[in-house]
Amino acid sequence: xxxxxxxxxxxxxxxxxxxxxxxxxxxxxxxxxxxxxxxxxxxxxxxxxxxxxxxxxxxxxxxxxxxxxxxxxxxxxxxxxxxxxxxxxxxxxxxxxxxxxxxxxxxxxxxxxxxxxxxxxxxxxxxxxxxxxxxxxxxxxxxxxxxxxxxxxxxxxxxxxxxxxxxxxxxxxxxxxxxxxxxxxxxxxxxxxxxxxxxxxxxxxxxxxxxxxxxxxxxxxxxxxxxxxxxxxxxxxxxxxxxxxxxxxxxxxxxxxxxxxxxxxxxxxxxxxxxxxxxxxxxxxxxxxxxxxxxxxxxxxxxxxxxxxxxxxxxxxxxxxxxxxxxxxxxxxxxxxxxxxxxxxxxxxxxxxxxxxxxxxxxxxxxxxxxxxxxxxxxxxxxxxxxxxxxxxxxxxxxxxxxxxxxxxxxxxxxxxxxxxxxxxxxxxxxxxxxxxxxxxxxxxxxxxxxxxxxxxxxxxxxxxxxxxxxxxxxxxxxxxxxxxxxxxxxxxxxxxxxxxxxxxxxxxxxxxxxxxxxxxxxxxxxxxxxxxxxxxxxxxxxxxx
Amino acid sequence: xxxxxxxxxxxxxxxxxxxxxxxxxxxxxxxxxxxxxxxxxxxxxxxxxxxxxxxxxxxxxxxxxxxxxxxxxxxxxxxxxxxxxxxxxxxxxxxxxxxxxxxxxxxxxxxxxxxxxxxxxxxxxxxxxxxxxxxxxxxxxxxxxxxxxxxxxxxxxxxxxxxxxxxxxxxxxxxxxxxxxxxxxxxxxxxxxxxxxxxxxxxxxxxxxxxxxxxxxxxxxxxxxxxxxxxxxxxxxxxxxxxxxxxxxxxxxxxxxxxxxxxxxxxxxxxxxxxxxxxxxxxxxxxxxxxxxxxxxxxxxxxxxxxxxxxxxxxxxxxxxxxx
Numbered sequence: 001x002x003x004x005x006x007x008x009x010x011x012x013x014x015x016x017x018x019x020x021x022x023x024x025x026x027x028x029x030x031x032x033x034x035x036x037x038x039x040x041x042x043x044x045x046x047x048x049x050x051x052x053x054x055x056x057x058x059x060x061x062x063x064x065x066x067x068x069x070x071x072x073x074x075x076x077x078x079x080x081x082x083x084x085x086x087x088x089x090x091x092x093x094x095x096x097x098x099x100x101x102x103x104x105x106x107x108x109x110x111x112x113x114x115x116x117x118x119x120x121x122x123x124x125x126x127x128x129x130x131x132x133x134x135x136x137x138x139x140x141x142x143x144x145x146x147x148x149x150x151x152x153x154x155x156x157x158x159x160x161x162x163x164x165x166x167x168x169x170x171x172x173x174x175x176x177x178x179x180x181x182x183x184x185x186x187x188x189x190x191x192x193x194x195x196x197x198x199x200x201x202x203x204x205x206x207x208x209x210x211x212x213x214x215x216x217x218x219x220x221x222x223x224x225x226x227x228x229x230x231x232x233x234x235x236x237x238x239x240x241x242x243x244x245x246x247x248x249x250x251x252x253x254x255x256x257x258x259x260x261x262x263x264x265x266x267x268x269x270x271x272x273x274x275x276x277x278x279x280x281x282x283x284x285x286x287x288x289x290x291x292x293x294x295x296x297x298x299x300x301x302x303x304x305x306x307x308x309x310x311x312x313x314x315x316x317x318x319x320x321x322x323x324x325x326x327x328x329x330x331x332x333x334x335x336x337x338x339x340x341x342x343x344x345x346x347x348x349x350x351x352x353x354x355x356x357x358x359x360x361x362x363x364x365x366x367x368x369x370x371x372x373x374x375x376x377x378x379x380x381x382x383x384x385x386x387x388x389x390x391x392x393x394x395x396x397x398x399x400x401x402x403x404x405x406x407x408x409x410x411x412x413x414x415x416x417x418x419x420x421x422x423x424x425x426x427x428x429x430x431x432x433x434x435x436x437x438x439x440x441x442x443x444x445x446x447x448x449x450x451x452x453x454x455x456x457x458x459x460x461x462x463x464x465x466x467x468x469x470x471x472x473x474x475x476x477x478x479x480x481x482x483x484x485x486x487x488x489x490x491x492x493x494x495x496x497x498x499x500x501x502x503x504x505x506x507x508x509x510x511x512x513x514x515x516x517x518x519x520x521x522x523x524x525x526x527x528x529x530x531x532x533x534x535x536x537x538x539x540x541x542x543x544x545x546x
Numbered sequence: 547x548x549x550x551x552x553x554x555x556x557x558x559x560x561x562x563x564x565x566x567x568x569x570x571x572x573x574x575x576x577x578x579x580x581x582x583x584x585x586x587x588x589x590x591x592x593x594x595x596x597x598x599x600x601x602x603x604x605x606x607x608x609x610x611x612x613x614x615x616x617x618x619x620x621x622x623x624x625x626x627x628x629x630x631x632x633x634x635x636x637x638x639x640x641x642x643x644x645x646x647x648x649x650x651x652x653x654x655x656x657x658x659x660x661x662x663x664x665x666x667x668x669x670x671x672x673x674x675x676x677x678x679x680x681x682x683x684x685x686x687x688x689x690x691x692x693x694x695x696x697x698x699x700x701x702x703x704x705x706x707x708x709x710x711x712x713x714x715x716x717x718x719x720x721x722x723x724x725x726x727x728x729x730x731x732x733x734x735x736x737x738x739x740x741x742x743x744x745x746x747x748x749x750x751x752x753x754x755x756x757x758x759x760x761x762x763x764x765x766x767x768x769x770x771x772x773x774x775x776x777x778x779x780x781x782x783x784x785x786x787x788x789x790x791x792x793x794x795x796x797x798x799x800x801x802x803x804x805x806x807x808x809x810x811x812x813x814x815x816x817x818x819x820x821x822x823x824x825x826x827x828x829x830x831x832x833x834x835x836x837x838x839x840x841x842x843x844x845x846x847x848x849x850x851x852x853x854x855x856x857x858x859x860x861x862x863x864x865x866x867x868x869x870x
Binding site: 050055056058059064138139141143145193194195198199213214215216217237239240241242243245246249250252253255418419420421423424425459 | 576577578579596598599602627630631632633638641642697700701704705708711712713714715716718813814815816817818819820823827830832
């Protein structure tokens with residue numbers, strides 16, 4: 001009997017021993033790579049780049065896709081008529097050039113003539129027209145119809161010339177033609193909501209679709225006949241790894257070539273010799289900002305003086321240090337900070353709690369009953385910051401704001417709600433006092449939907465109910481004018497008005513922190529990030545891995 | 547018996563109908579809608595576009611109409627298409643089920659392989675140091691958070707030792723491997739997830755086994771067996787074990803629906819495209835057709851599992867008979 005029991009126990013001891021060993025991780029492993037990746041070399045074709053995403057793509061039909069994973073892939077498989085270059089200027093892509101006529105009401109695109117779809121068929125104006133028709137088709141589940149509904153007519157002048165006439169001059173139109181063009185000859189008779197094409201796309205872009213293993217990876221292969229020249233890197237593998245901690249572990253075995261780092265990883269976890277000899281890290285401002293939005297229908301926040309005082313009372317630098325570990329910058333307006341639309345001269349308020357207190361007193365809020373909390377007409381100054389679940393940065397930022405406002409006598413509560421509930425029950429219905437949120441920024445500065453007073457209905461984006469007639473007319477004007485300098489003046493003024501009026505407390509612009517394996521050369525950060533010249537990235541022959 | 551089975555099978559239909567009405571009601575009552583996720587506060591997505599999506603999905607219709615539409619399709623085994631990517635729901639589930647099923651079968655077998663011996667030996671040596679050590683051990687396994695254990699194991703076996711892949715279910719060069727190597731490749735990827743998902747349920751099962759074994763060991767017929775002069779191992783492994791294992795079979799029968807339910811945490815950490823992730827993502831995205839399909843399939847399996855357990859009772863225990 002003894003031996004029988006022993007036989008059962010043996011595997012248990014091993015398991016227990018292993019469990020114990022696991023807690024003792026951190027043994028040494030190879031530090032120096034076999035190849036010196038710091039060396040450069042002449043451009044050469046070949047190799048594979050492995051990227052990762054926390055979510056799987058949904059569909060690779062670009063006019064229907066709305067998630068970032070689908071966009072990452074569509075950006076390599078398709079082209080738009082225009083694109084943004086490294087300094088965020090609009091340049092031609094499928095369009096070789098364009099003319100703006102009738103004071104901006106008409107745009108004529110001259111298309112490249114030598115562009116082929118991945119199946120060999122020539123790209124023509126018919127494809128542009130087809131894409132437009134699908135975008136405005138009420139049967140197609142596209143979220144991007146808005147800008148294209150402003151088109152009065154789209155005519156094909158000849159196979160390589162398209163004339164687009166708008167109902168009114170509409171300058172964001174040019175930017176909207178960055179929309180990826182889909183092939184008419186394949187999709188003509190397909191239902192875009194159901195077609196299997198969404199999982200095996202044909203585009204004109206630098207990479208051809210190879211395969212998609214649901215929830216695992218998407219593989220792309222270089223397009224030899226790309227009209228701007230074949231990309232150097234042969235294959236692009238997009239792996240789906242839902243957990244960021246796991247992703248980082250994959251980086252440590254060099255099973256990933258690039259990922260976006262979190263502030264903690266950037267500051268603390270990649271300073272080892274291992275990372276220094278194998279990876280390059282980058283850092284530049286991202287396209288988005290975080291803000292605390294006041295519900296302007298709430299009587300407490302109607303007074304501009306109060307909002308300005310709150311802005312003085314919150315130290316943005318300490319938010320950035322506390323939440324982003326210093327990897328961000330103070331935000332003063334709703335535009336891409338490196339773009340021409342952002343007024344870099346605008347100075348932030350700075351942190352001045354004493355001044356904040358004085359201004360609040362001026363607005364009638366003072367501590368009359370000595371309980372440490374400001375009051376006015378018998379009402380104490382108390383409000384709730386509402387934010388969404390799943391974004392730890394926002395919750396922590398709310399806690400810092402709570403603390404800092406507490407110091408000047410304002411009682412702040414924090415409520416964290418699941419995203420979908422947050423939107424439908426609170427934001428859309430305007431049932432909030434303040435919200436801590438973020439906006440992603442498009443390359444074009446037009447922000448009509450967020451600030452125009454006509455966009456304050458239930459479910460629309462001006463949910464804070466901001467109304468300013470000057471801003472309204474500037475937003476209208478910004479949409480009519482094509483001249484970049486003139487537009488810059490308009491958006492600078494909008495930014496100054498918004499910063500003075502403080503309908504949002506603009507908090508920060510976080511940095512993007514991608515890391516890329518050192519064997520990839522010709523990776524240079526610019527205002528647009530690092531991906532703008534991806535087809536020029538290469539690995540010298542002696543450093544190629546796959 | 548046949549009559550009984552048929553009767554039970556027919557009784558599934560109204561039950562399933564009731565379950566589907568309740569689930570449909572509950573998921574639609576939950577705040578939020580499927581258009582929230584596809585339009586995550588992207589200023590490029592206009593208000594009008596969102597309204598259009600609501601009409602396209604038929605979400606503007608009254609709830610009972612939506613339910614009847616859904617039911618009408620279900621009768622022809624059509625679960626509809628996912629809101630998130632337009633794929634057929636049944637295809638999405640078909641992709642996820644095999645891998646989840648495989649992992650669950652493996653981890654249940656692995657768990658039984660360890661839990662039953664622990665339970666039996668603990669019962670035999672009741673109160674000894676070994677018994678107490680095992681109690682602590684299985685409860686530690688139960689208490690350790692799965693995600694932590696997973697990350698530690700990945701870090702140790704994947705990075706420090708480099709023996710096992712960190713995550714995923716296949717290697718990048720999987721398609722170029724021979725059949726035999728493909729088998730080993732998947733096996734290597736499954737070791738950690740299977741281990742982590744079985745360690746948590748070790749405690750419950752080994753405790754069941756232990757108490758059931760203790761009960762049996764105190765029975766008179768065991769005394770009789772001992773009195774007859776049978777060897778101790780024969781008493782324990784032949785007479786006692788056979789009887790003590792009956793309740794375990796019942797519990798296993800009830801875990802049939804669990805076979806297609808994956809763990810969100812394990813699947814997310816190990817990057818496994820299984821049912822847990824599918825369900826979690828569809829709930830977060832309010833992807834109603836997918837949620838409903840998974841719930842209905844789960845309910846069906848639970849009901850079938852119950853019938854199966856009842857039938858196997860009667861097979862394993864001659865005292866139970868379902869006549870009439």
